[in-house]
Structure formats: structure tokens, C-alpha cells
Amino acid sequence: GAVVSQHPSWVICKSGTSVKIECRSLDFQATTMFWYRQFPKQSLMLMATSNEGSKATYEQGVEKDKFLINHASLTLSTLTVTSAHPEDSSFYICSAPLPANYGYTFGSGTRLTVV
């Protein structure tokens, strides 16, 4: 089935540094990728939608200059957390829509800890 590979699965970084998270669609083309953030014991919150070849669309309250999204090809979308702070520590998940009303497939998530 359609798989989205997300890397890294976990990362620890120092405050002020940047972290890049990659999501690759392995056996299908993902023209759209959704990026979610999930805090402990909470549900998924949509951060932004990336579309191949165009600018990402950010949800209200999400800083586009802090969370840089690039969708350079039909199989790769990246999220870069710039100047990370401890409050950015969270579980980040990407998701791509599937054809024929089969919903979405999800990456395995990235646990970001900023110290």
C-alpha cells in the first residue's frame, strides 16, 4: 500500500538551532502533504498544507517563518523548525491524501525535543 516515510523518528536539538523533518512518499506521488503537530495527550493539530511547486498554506496561528515547508518534488516534502525553542517540543506528523477516497496515509512521526 501507499507509504509515507518520515525521518528522523526522533531528534534532540539545542535551543536556537534548526531541525529539518523529511517525508517521502515511497510508491506514489504526493502532490499534497499535510503537516500536523501533536502535544502529549492531545489530538493532531493541522499546521500547514504543502503543495508541490507552490507555497504552503498555514493554519491560523502557525508562524510560517518559523515552520518552513518545502515541497520540492512529487515525493518529498520537508518541514524545518527554525530557531527552535523548548515550546516547539512536540510530535510532528506528515500525511498525504490517497486517491479514490481512501483517506490519508501517515508518516510514523518525529518526536522533537528542544533543550
Place this chain on the structure above:
Amino acid sequence: DAKTTQPPSMDCAEGRAANLPCNHSTISGNEYVYWYRQIHSQGPQYIIHGLKNNETNEMASLIITEDRKSSTLILPHATLRDTAVYYCIVVYQLIWGAGTKLIIKP
């Protein structure tokens, strides 16, 4: 926007059927209902989806009411590995509710 509501938590005995309800009273005619589950610190896993008719696959069954305002996910023989948070969402609404934390007890 269509939203879903689910009970925050449920317990079920191992080997018994787990029935997880979901209300989606504002669903529109062409929106599918999807069920996912999330085991701790993993990405959501697809379970099943449906539009109008009841559906069954190797993981679960989905019962959708005739008015489509609610649905029930049925795990026929729950195992300890089914312990997870179960989410019911309406596609194309990317709004995730809190889900139901299902705990399977031995």
C-alpha cells in the same frame, strides 16, 4: 464544518467485541467517515472507511446509521494490541477530535 464527537475513553475485555461510537451529525452527503487509530508515539494507522453502507475488512467493521449522523467501529475480538486512541474523522475535514482511548483488559 463537520466535526465528530466520541467518548473520551472505553474499556473492553480481551476477546470481546469493542464497539466505539462516533457522532458526525453535520456530515454532508458526499463525505466519507474514516477511522484511524494511534498507538503511543506512532503515526495514525488506517482502519476502515465508509460512505453509506456498512463495511468490513480484516481489521474491523463499520456500521453507519441510515441518516449518516453516527457510526460505530466494531473490533470483533479485541486483543491487548488493540489498546490505542481511536479517531473518527470526516474527510475532507482535517479537524481531529480527541478520539476515544480504548483500553483492552486481560
